[in-house]
Amino acid sequence: xxxxxxxxxxxxxxxxxxxxxxxxxxxxxxxxxxxxxxxxxxxxxxxxxxxxxxxxxxxxxxxxxxxxxxxxxxxxxxxxxxxxxxxxxxxxxxxxxxxxxxxxxxxxxxxxxxxxxxxxxxxxxxxxxxxxxxxxxxxxxxxxxxxxxxxxxxxxxxxxxxxxxxxxxxxxxxxxxxxxxxxxxxxxxxxxxxxxxxxxxxxxxxxxxxxxxxxxxxxxxxxxxxxxxxxxxxxxxxxxxxxxxxxxxxxxxxxxxxxxxxxxxxxxxxxxxxxxxxxxxxxxxxxxxxxxxxxxxxxxxxxxxxxxxxxxxxxxxxxxxxxxxxxxxxxxxxxxxxxxxxxxxxxxxxxxxxxxxxxx
Amino acid sequence: xxxxxxxxxxxxxxxxxxxxxxxxxxxxxxxxxxxxxxxxxxxxxxxxxxxxxxxxxxxxxxxxxxxxxxxxxxxxxxxxxxxxxxxxxxxxxxxxxxxxxxxxxxxxxxxxxxxxxxxxxxxxxxxxxxxxxxxxxxxxxxxxxxxxxxxxxxxxxxxxxxxxxxxxxxxxxxxxxxxxxxxxxxxxxxxxxxxxxxxxxxxxxxxxxxxxxxxxxxxxxxxxxxxxxxxxxxxxxxxxxxxxxxxxxxxxxxxxxxxx
Amino acid sequence: xxxxxxxxxxxxxxxxxxxxxxxxxxxxxxxxxxxxxxxxxxxxxxxxxxxxxxxxxxxxxxxxxxxxxxxxxxxxxxxxxxxxxxxxxxxxxxxxxxxxxxxxxxxxxxxxxxxxxxxxxxxxxxxxxxxxxxxxxxxxxxxxxxxxxxxxxxxxxxxxxxxxxxxxxxxxxxxxxxxxxxxxxxxxxxxxxxxxxxxxxxxxxxxxxxxxxxxxxxxxxxxxxxxxxxxxxxxxxxxxxxxxxxxxxxxxxxxxxxxxxxxxxxxxxxxxxxxxxxxxxxxxxxxxxxxx
Numbered sequence: 028x029x030x031x032x033x034x035x036x037x038x039x040x041x042x043x044x045x046x047x048x049x050x051x052x053x054x055x056x057x058x059x060x061x062x063x064x065x066x067x068x069x070x071x072x073x074x075x076x077x078x079x080x081x082x083x084x085x086x087x088x089x090x091x092x093x094x095x096x097x098x099x100x101x102x103x104x105x106x107x108x109x110x111x112x113x114x115x116x117x118x119x120x121x122x123x124x125x126x127x128x129x130x131x132x133x134x135x136x137x138x139x140x141x142x143x144x145x146x147x148x149x150x151x152x153x154x155x156x157x158x159x160x161x162x163x164x165x166x167x168x169x170x171x172x173x174x175x176x177x178x179x180x181x182x183x184x185x186x187x188x189x190x191x192x193x194x195x196x197x198x199x200x201x202x203x204x205x206x207x208x209x210x211x212x213x214x215x216x217x218x219x220x221x222x223x224x225x226x227x228x229x230x231x232x233x234x235x236x237x238x239x240x241x242x243x244x245x246x247x248x249x250x251x252x253x254x255x256x257x258x259x260x261x262x263x264x265x266x267x268x269x270x271x272x273x274x275x276x277x278x279x280x281x282x283x284x285x286x287x288x289x290x291x292x293x294x295x296x297x298x299x300x301x302x303x304x305x306x307x308x309x310x311x312x313x314x315x316x317x318x319x320x321x322x323x324x325x326x327x328x329x330x331x332x333x334x335x336x337x338x339x340x341x342x343x344x345x346x347x348x349x350x351x352x353x354x355x356x357x358x359x360x361x362x363x364x365x366x367x368x369x370x371x372x373x374x375x376x377x378x379x380x381x382x383x384x385x386x387x
Numbered sequence: 388x389x390x391x392x393x394x395x396x397x398x399x400x401x402x403x404x405x406x407x408x409x410x411x412x413x414x415x416x417x418x419x420x421x422x423x424x425x426x427x428x429x430x431x432x433x434x435x436x437x438x439x440x441x442x443x444x445x446x447x448x449x450x451x452x453x454x455x456x457x458x459x460x461x462x463x464x465x466x467x468x469x470x471x472x473x474x475x476x477x478x479x480x481x482x483x484x485x486x487x488x489x490x491x492x493x494x495x496x497x498x499x500x501x502x503x504x505x506x507x508x509x510x511x512x513x514x515x516x517x518x519x520x521x522x523x524x525x526x527x528x529x530x531x532x533x534x535x536x537x538x539x540x541x542x543x544x545x546x547x548x549x550x551x552x553x554x555x556x557x558x559x560x561x562x563x564x565x566x567x568x569x570x571x572x573x574x575x576x577x578x579x580x581x582x583x584x585x586x587x588x589x590x591x592x593x594x595x596x597x598x599x600x601x602x603x604x605x606x607x608x609x610x611x612x613x614x615x616x617x618x619x620x621x622x623x624x625x626x627x628x629x630x631x632x633x634x635x636x637x638x639x640x641x642x643x644x645x646x647x
Numbered sequence: 648x649x650x651x652x653x654x655x656x657x658x659x660x661x662x663x664x665x666x667x668x669x670x671x672x673x674x675x676x677x678x679x680x681x682x683x684x685x686x687x688x689x690x691x692x693x694x695x696x697x698x699x700x701x702x703x704x705x706x707x708x709x710x711x712x713x714x715x716x717x718x719x720x721x722x723x724x725x726x727x728x729x730x731x732x733x734x735x736x737x738x739x740x741x742x743x744x745x746x747x748x749x750x751x752x753x754x755x756x757x758x759x760x761x762x763x764x765x766x767x768x769x770x771x772x773x774x775x776x777x778x779x780x781x782x783x784x785x786x787x788x789x790x791x792x793x794x795x796x797x798x799x800x801x802x803x804x805x806x807x808x809x810x811x812x813x814x815x816x817x818x819x820x821x822x823x824x825x826x827x828x829x830x831x832x833x834x835x836x837x838x839x840x841x842x843x844x845x846x847x848x849x850x851x852x853x854x855x856x857x858x859x860x861x862x863x864x865x866x867x868x869x870x871x872x873x874x875x876x877x878x879x880x881x882x883x884x885x886x887x888x889x890x891x892x893x894x895x896x897x898x899x900x901x902x903x904x905x906x907x908x909x910x911x912x913x914x915x916x917x918x919x920x921x922x923x924x925x926x927x928x929x930x931x932x933x934x935x936x937x938x939x
Contacts, residue, residue, distance in 0.1 A: 099738045101745075154925055157680045160741055161871045162922055168868060169915035176911045237495045237505050240484075244492045247481035254441055255548060256467035256496035298864075302745055309742065314483070341757045348750025355743045356731060385735035387820075387831045 029075045030335070032066050033328040040324060041362065044317030063220055073216040075331070077284070080219035081277045083323030085300065086307035087226035088273030093305060094314030095239060096266045097246030098152065099160045102167035103274050104300035106140040110275025111282035111295035112174060113139035115198040116190045118283070123179050123191025124198065133218075133279050140275030141268040143170075148267035152260065167301050175290035197289035200282065215284050222280060223320065226273050230316045242266050246314070274304070299344075306351060312363030321362055357381055392455060394419040394583050395471075395552055399449035400439055400459075402432075409435040410607045412449075417552065422574070422584045424594040424615065427604035428627065433587045434476060436604070437554050440585075441473045442466035453552070470498040472550035476557040476587075478541040480529035487525040490515050490543045497548020512547055519543045519573060535566045539573075546577065553577065555586045559593055571596055595619070603627070651780050652897050658786050660893020661793040661886070662855065665848045666866050667873025668797060668885040669841035675880020676817035676837045677733070682744040682867055683724075686751030687842045689863040691717055691849020693755065696764045706766050706854050707788065713846040721842025726835040733834065748864070755860030765857035789851040794886075796847055800840070801882035813837050817880065865914070875921050895920065 039062065042055040067073040089103045116124050117132035127135075151162045175195055179188035192198065202211070233239040241262050244252035253259045278295060282288050288295045303326075308314075311322030333346055357378045358364065364377060393416035400413045410432040417423050427433050438444040440451055442463035451458040458466055472493070481489050487509065494500065494508035494515070503511065516522045519539045524532060532540055538558055545553055555574070559567050567590060574597055578584055588594050594601060594615060601618045603611040605627040611618045618624055666688065673681045691713040698704040698712065724747070732739050768785070775782040804810035815823040816833045824830050848866075856862070869892065877888020899916050902909040909916065 093738075099741060101741075150922055150926055156737055157674070157741075158925055160737070161680055161868075162925060165868055165871075165918040165921065168865075169918040172912060172915045235505060237500075237508065240488065240492050240495060240505070243484060244481050247483055248479045250443060250463070251475065251479040251481070252492075253463035254443065254467050254473055255493050255544065256464050256498075256500055257492075258462075258464045292861075302742075302749065305738075305742060309738075313738070341753065344749055344753030345757060348746050348748075348753060351746030351749065352728070352743060355739055355746060356728070359732075359735060359739050382731060385733060385739075386731045387733040387834060 028070045029072065030328060030331045032062065032070060032076065033079065033324050033331060036062055037321065037324040037328060040317055040320050041365075044312075044315070044321060044363070063224075067213055067216050074212055074284075075327070077212070077216045077219045079323050079327040080216075080223040081281055081284075082303060082307060082327065083319045084219070084222040084226045085274045085277040086304040086311075086319040086323060087223070087230055088270040088275070088277065089304035090230060090308050090314065090319055091233065091242075091270035091273065092263075092267045093270075094308055094318065095233065095242040095246065096263060097314075098263065098267070099305075100163040100267070100270070101160050101301050101305070102163035102165070102170075103270070103304045104296055104298050105167045105170040106144060106271040106274040107278035107281070107300050108171060108174070108288075108296035109140040109143060109271075110136050110278030111285075111288045112192060112198070113275065114279035114282045115200055115288040116192070118200050119198050120201055121191070121193075121198065123188040126201075129283055133276065133283075136279035137272040137276045140278070141272035144268040144271035145264055148264040149260075152263045152267060164301070167296075167298055171290055171292075171296040171298075174296070192290075195290060197287055197294070199287045200285075202286070215280070218280055222276055223323075226276075227316065227320055229273065230319070234316050238262070238265070243314070302351075306354070308361075309354060309359070310361050312361040315363055318361065318363065325362065393417055393452075394454060395440070395585070396452040397436075397440070397449070398452070400436065400446055400451060401448035402435055402439060402444060403447045408607050410439065410604075413604065413607070413609045414449075415602050415609065415612055417583060417585055419551075419583055420581070421599045422578055422586060422597050424598035424601040425585060425587045425604065426589075426594060426601060430606075431604040432607040433604055434556060435607075437473060437556050437585075437587065440466070441471060441554060464496075467496070467548060468498060468500070470549070470551035471554065472497060472545035472548040472552070473554035474541040474545050474556055474558055476560065478537045480532070480537060480540055480544075482528075482530050484529055485526050486521055486529050486532065486540055487512055487516065489529045489540060490521075490547045493544040493547030494549075497550065499549035512543075515543050515547045518546065518576070534561050535563075538562065538570070542573070542577075546582075550582060553582050553584045555584060555588075557587055557589060559588060559590050567593065649901075650778075652901050653894070654780060654782060656894035656897035657890060658782075658790045658893070659896060660890035661790040661797075662848065662851055662889070663869055663873055663892050663896075664797060664877075664886040664889020665793040665844060665851065667870040667877070667889055667892075668800065668882065669844035669848070670867075670870035671874045671877075671880055671885045671888075672800075672844075673838055673841045674874060676813060677729075677834055679729070679740045679744065680871075681838075681841070682741065683747035683751065684744075684841070684845055684870055685863040685866040686748050686755070687717055687721065687845035688849040688852065688866050689752065689755055689858075689860060690720065691846035692853040692858055692863070693759050693764070693849075693860075694846070695850040695853045696766055699766045699768070705768055706850060707792070710792065710847055710850050713850045714843045717846025717849075718839045718843040721845075722835050722839035724842070725838035726831070729838065730831050730834055748867075752860055752864065759860055761859050761861070763857050763859055764853075766853045768854075771854070785854050789854055792847070792851060796844065797882060797886050800844065804882060809836065813840075868914070868918070872917060872921050875924055892917070 036059060039055045039059040043052050043059060066076055070076065085103065085107055089100060092098050092100050114132050114136040117127040117135060118129050120126040147166060151159060154162055174192055177192045178194040179191040181188040241257045244257055245259055245262060249259055282295055290296060292298060307322035307326055308318050310325050311318030311320065329350065333343065358381060395417040398414050400410055401408065402410045413436060425433050435444065439446050442461055442465065446459050449459065453469055453471060481492065490512040491508045494503060494511040516525055519542055521536065521539055521543060524536060529540060542558060559570055562570060571593055574584065586598065598615050600613065601615050602609060603618060603624050610627055611621050611624045670681060670684045673679055694713045694716060695706050695709045698709040699706055729743065732743055771785050773784045775784060775787065804814060812828050812833055816828060816830055820830050872892050873885055873888035876891045878884035895917060896913065899913050900910040
């Protein structure tokens, strides 16, 4: 059932993002909204869709720095994890945490990754190309290791610690609702939906704002952008922080769903997130408003179909790696190549052209 | 700024790369309202000088004053916002943006940018596009323009910044005869709107046709400064810059040395 | 720094130099940050393990085998796939090699299981005692092999026709093509040599540490560190970078502040040093573009 919803949603969002008649696009957007609102009634397991939305929102965060600004960040998992930890510290009721209600904690949780992104960005955004990419890859590892070693941080003169991360033990979160599981899951579903809708709206605004044009000018040519009066460093850091915040919100929500945060690789700092957000944007179109939505829907539709065929488990990442390779070879610019003109009968020829375009 | 003060004052501008001076001890003024030509053979340091003025390169020594305020060492974006716009010899359209969007970026962030929102920036971009005759290509991707169109786009991007001083780095390179005439007419029209222009050019016809005054660089140093006719007759300039061919054609130098 | 830390650091550094050597070669010549490098090292390590486990082949003797196998794999990979994206933007090649890393590592998990493996020949604990220093013979041997391979590759690049062709392509692929060099073949050969060295590094690392398929991802970052510290695209640079990194690693690992073991934050600290170096020298400590 989820697979059907994902495919329907994918079709509608492609039409919405495309260059068809306005009426078509508005109509499919309305249908998409309707489908998203009605989906939990149709499917037995809305948590799968919740995961899609969270992945999409995290990818929308990457899209700001990696897509619009053209800085290929490979450590977005760090911000996802930091968002999760910030939420956990606020929400948990153990020592060194604050017991804030989840709905209040979540908005604040985006600020922590943003703040840290500003500090990191001021340094690493001086690097370009390969050096920036791999430096951010290192951030993902370094941040997780740091969290793994921090238990409580205090301020001199204060008896109670400022915050506790629990080192290797992580933090356990209290249940969000005391009511039954189904209600809790529904709450998460709509929270994630809201986050993805908000993230997409943010990209839509960015796409037509002065700030967004500044970022795209930087992506195209940083020197030429600076000469035209764009404060490139400030813009890049702002984009990095905004992306970290959005990805951080997604991580915060994920922490609430998981009920705990741990510093090991299978938890909130899963380094796979760093690849996933890039992949989603590559599928849907890097630097486009609807890219994260389309990419997340397609990626998870494929995964859903695959679980149906192979079951979950060890083979999934194998397939996944193969999928990445094929995608890069045949559709390096993602599905947007089909949504914005072309397509139709020329599909196979387009794929072949993509494959041979950059051959030596 | 008092009356009669220069718009731009370059004092002892010097830039070393390693131990080599690309520009050394160059001083000159640009008066408000003039069109100043900057010429010199390849490698004379013209582009380095423009980079120094536009803030892309920090000078090793010297001062640059714009409207009486020090510019040297300030970042490129501050120079752009202060009212100096430049074009690049190798044009740099923002790929992935349309022609109109390219120009709008200039309107958003140049001297007049702070007071405009996105919609107003686009309106301003449209008027600039009309001025450079690119309205018909407004919604095309910037990279789809032919070379002459790209040169005009480069100019439009700079113009949209409402500059007080426009630095044109070989805006004519690669253009054909009639295209050069059109571009010269365009430069005169821009000048007529009150923009001061510093122009680097290899095409002599352009220098003689539009410039009030010419500064000549050779090996990073200034070797002449004056009205085009005077400078062109200066033996040092003929020797250093205009070279054998021009000199021979005008009977100013002996036709002896074989070509290198 | 105690003498023992110095010796440990140098021994490890020789190994890390070998880890970085292939990575540096591909980056310098092909302009690709090869994230599949760690998976190639994994290949060499598991090959050595299985040869030792089932045929009781001494790990030093499996060295030529894993080098040959990885050379063939590398050639196939580059000629068959990566050559098709050589002129694509950075994000494309980066994600492609990331895809290979995911594919190989997860295949490794399926095929080799997640069990801890170790290669333990009878002499693995034998040590040379100098004063109060302990130097493991096997590690010393591995260090020797690493140095020999580094020197060999350096000589190959410098003195052979093929090596010169590779360097020419690294400097200017278009010019090399005009001079009659088959660039696609040189790319494949370069990647194959890089994979071969990675295979050797895998064999040696298998003697050094116990491992699972997930133990190798970290070597991409280490290789990157070696490149940054030693400079991009030079054989001696990789060795220098490796030695510097080895000393840094062992110094941090042995340092204690109060009752806190600095080693717990090793990766983060090394990374901090790297970023600091990059900010001061954006092309690495001894860096230049291209290959020397």
